[in-house]
Amino acid sequence: MLIDSITLTITLELQGLTESFDRGIEMCGIFGCILKDGIAAPKIHAALKRLEYRGYDSVGEATVKNRRLFVKKDAGKIDEVHSIRNLDDLPGRIGVGHTRWATHGAPLQVNAHPHFDCSDPPRIAVIHNGIIENFAEIKKELEDIGHTFRSKTDTEVIAHLIEQNLKNSELNPETVTSELENAVMDAARRLEGSYAIAVITAHEPDKIICARNESPLVLGVADNAYYFASDIPAFLPLTNKVVFVENGELVTLNDEGFEIRKLVDGSKVVREPELVDWTPAMAEKQGYQHFMLKEIHEQPRCLRDTLRLQDKYLELLTTFLDRAREVIMVACGTSYHACLAASYMFSKLSFLATHPVIASEFTEQHGKSVNIDSTILAVSQSGETADTLAAVETARQRAATILGLTNIVGSTLTRVSRVYIGQQSGPEIGVAATKTFTSQLSVLSQLAIRLAKKRGKVSQEEIDLLDEKIEKIPGIVKTIVETQERKMKALARKYKDKQCFFFLGRGISYATALEGRLKLMEIAYVPSVAFPAGESKHGPISLIERGFPVIFICPPDETRKTLMGNIMEMKARGASIIAVCEEGDEEIMKLADDYVEITKGIPEVLSPIPYAVPLQLFAYYMAIERECDPDMPRNLAKSVTVK
Numbered sequence: 325m326l327i328d329s330i331t332l333t334i335t336l337e338l339q340g341l342t343e344s345f346d347r348g349i350e351m352c353g354i355f356g357c358i359l360k361d362g363i364a365a366p367k368i369h370a371a372l373k374r375l376e377y378r379g380y381d382s383v384g385e386a387t388v389k390n391r392r393l394f395v396k397k398d399a400g401k402i403d404e405v406h407s408i409r410n411l412d413d414l415p416g417r418i419g420v421g422h423t424r425w426a427t428h429g430a431p432l433q434v435n436a437h438p439h440f441d442c443s444d445p446p447r448i449a450v451i452h453n454g455i456i457e458n459f460a461e462i463k464k465e466l467e468d469i470g471h472t473f474r475s476k477t478d479t480e481v482i483a484h485l486i487e488q489n490l491k492n493s494e495l496n497p498e499t500v501t502s503e504l505e506n507a508v509m510d511a512a513r514r515l516e517g518s519y520a521i522a523v524i525t526a527h528e529p530d531k532i533i534c535a536r537n538e539s540p541l542v543l544g545v546a547d548n549a550y551y552f553a554s555d556i557p558a559f560l561p562l563t564n565k566v567v568f569v570e571n572g573e574l575v576t577l578n579d580e581g582f583e584i585r586k587l588v589d590g591s592k593v594v595r596e597p598e599l600v601d602w603t604p605a606m607a608e609k610q611g612y613q614h615f616m617l618k619e620i621h622e623q624p625r626c627l628r629d630t631l632r633l634q635d636k637y638l639e640l641l642t643t644f645l646d647r648a649r650e651v652i653m654v655a656c657g658t659s660y661h662a663c664l665a666a667s668y669m670f671s672k673l674s675f676l677a678t679h680p681v682i683a684s685e686f687t688e689q690h691g692k693s694v695n696i697d698s699t700i701l702a703v704s705q706s707g708e709t710a711d712t713l714a715a716v717e718t719a720r721q722r723a724a725t726i727l728g729l730t731n732i733v734g735s736t737l738t739r740v741s742r743v744y745i746g747q748q749s750g751p752e753i754g755v756a757a758t759k760t761f762t763s764q765l766s767v768l769s770q771l772a773i774r775l776a777k778k779r780g781k782v783s784q785e786e787i788d789l790l791d792e793k794i795e796k797i798p799g800i801v802k803t804i805v806e807t808q809e810r811k812m813k814a815l816a817r818k819y820k821d822k823q824c825f826f827f828l829g830r831g832i833s834y835a836t837a838l839e840g841r842l843k844l845m846e847i848a849y850v851p852s853v854a855f856p857a858g859e860s861k862h863g864p865i866s867l868i869e870r871g872f873p874v875i876f877i878c879p880p881d882e883t884r885k886t887l888m889g890n891i892m893e894m895k896a897r898g899a900s901i902i903a904v905c906e907e908g909d910e911e912i913m914k915l916a917d918d919y920v921e922i923t924k925g926i927p928e929v930l931s932p933i934p935y936a937v938p939l940q941l942f943a944y945y946m947a948i949e950r951e952c953d954p955d956m957p958r959n960l961a962k963s964v965t966v967k
């Protein structure tokens with residue numbers, strides 16, 4: 325292995341520093357390639373850039389040539405590390421790369437991937453996304469027989485396990501496949517927890533071996549190369565032929581192609597590549613300053629796509645919901661807000677009581693009561709959120725029916741759902757969910773309308789109106805983006821130094837308020853509070869003093885009259901009122917210090933879709949004003965694959 329001398333010195337220095345940290349909990353991006361010819365390192369570097377949304381506190385690459393490993397890794401964002409280490413400058417046509425996001429354990433060079441076996445120079449390099457739950461026990465075992473560890477990460481045990489298995493296989497001539505495959509397979513069988521791993525070695529330098537359990541892994545197939553990655557955008561500019569690797573599978577990539585085996589018994593799995601219709605351009609910024617802004621602007625198109633969902637899937641899901649004794653919706657963050665809004669839709673239109681539950685609370689709250697009569701509707705853009713999948717697993721173990729709504733077909737959620745539906749948003753790269761939120765709402769409202777039709781609970785006239793209005797939503801959102809962007813920019817300039825905001829709404833607009841508040845907090849770092857407007861007088865109003873900004877979501881629904889009272893209460897105490905209201909709503913506009921106008925005639929149940937859009941723009945421009953990077957908010961990652 326070659327590590328340049330500065331890198332090596334830093335590695336040694338940092339080893340001392342890392343002693344106090346437990347381990348890195350990983351939520352990362354992985355990529356690797358076998359090229360027929362050419363140099364792998366620049367391809368790995370470019371792919372890691374496309375995966376940076378999965379994690380961005382350290383980066384590393386390893387390649388193999390002439391039975392030697394070459395490595396560069398360091399803490400920092402990819403561009404920072406590249407400017408010092410030149411990530412394109414590693415020899416060989418085979419290699420792997422990793423971009424890391426840690427929640428525990430500092431983002432130090434020594435904790436960056438790849439991790440190695442004991443040899444010096446190392447002969448085995450491993451990258452990993454996930455958490456090895458039994459790493460401490462394995463580490464102790466390996467240390468007891470003489471293995472020496474460099475880092476404090478859980479990942480490093482994998483490299484040592486493989487090393488040990490290779491040593492043992494020298495004593496055992498009955499190797500069925502290659503020695504390395506067997507060694508990785510046996511190592512993977514020992515691991516508990518979640519992982520997508522990839523291994524290259526000096527022993528068998530012509531192959532990459534990957535394995536998966538819970539963490540995402542996809543293969544890319546091109547004429548002159550084979551790729552693997554955590555996510556399709558990593559190799560989308562290189563190929564759109566993909567193979568989804570399932571849990572409990574091991575993959576060997578070499579010049580001839582890929583071979584998939586089941587970890588449990590080594591049996592071969594035949595799986596043909598599928599074509600994905602995302603173009604590389606879809607995964608790039610297309611001239612916008614940030615992905616988030618591009619994705620806000622994409623909403624009209626995404627919403628139109630949600631209206632093209634296949635009838636049979638909508639019908640199937642609706643039938644499951646109709647028959648359900650109890651419907652619990654589980655999700656996190658923005659997806660939870662979509663569920664909360666949906667609970668109003670289902671109740672008002674289809675008279676179906678649903679319980680939106682924050683996924684990380686599900687097991688505590690419903691773990692004992694969920695049963696064969698329960699229906700779980702899990703909503704997750706990524707389909708890989710660990711908390712959501714854990715809730716689904718609890719429900720599955722108790723024989724509940726699992727329904728899924730996700731943006732990533734092929735994700736774990738689609739595989740564990742009895743029926744799932746894709747939300748058609750295309751890749752969302754900005755860490756903050758925007759287009760995926762409005763698309764989720766569109767799909768959920770279509771389900772609620774369908775169920776209303778099935779149950780005959782609302783008049784035909786109302787159904788016809790909803791059908792007509794939902795078709796208009798993409799156009800309305802387009803108008804809002806086109807007409808209100810400048811205004812939101814100006815409001816961000818005006819309010820940029822405020823220390824805290826309230827976001828208030830009643831009824832379904834409470835969900836919109838929660839979403840507006842989450843966007844502002846997560847990307848512009850402004851501590852904010854959202855609650856149903858009726859709650860003000862039960863406590864929060866005591867915070868109000870002159871100039872305190874309060875954002876009211878005021879569609880002209882049944883709650884408007886009482887909401888007016890809440891606005892006046894706030895105004896009387898000196899709050900600055902920012903109202904998101906219907907076009908021409910003079911009464912509210914007169915009360916407000918600032919207002920944003922939304923197209924007339926939107927039915928209440930659809931209102932969160934257009935009313936959320938100015939709040940997304942406000943958060944985006946607040947982040948810009950406050951010099952925060954909206955695409956990569958600190959401490960966050962796009963896909964939260966740890967609990």
Ligand code: F6R
Nearest residue numbers: 657658659704705706709756757
């Ligand atoms: C906020 C945001 C997160 C996600 C949450 C769930 O902008 O993006 O709150 O909504 O992590 O992610 P998914 O929907 O992938 O399960």
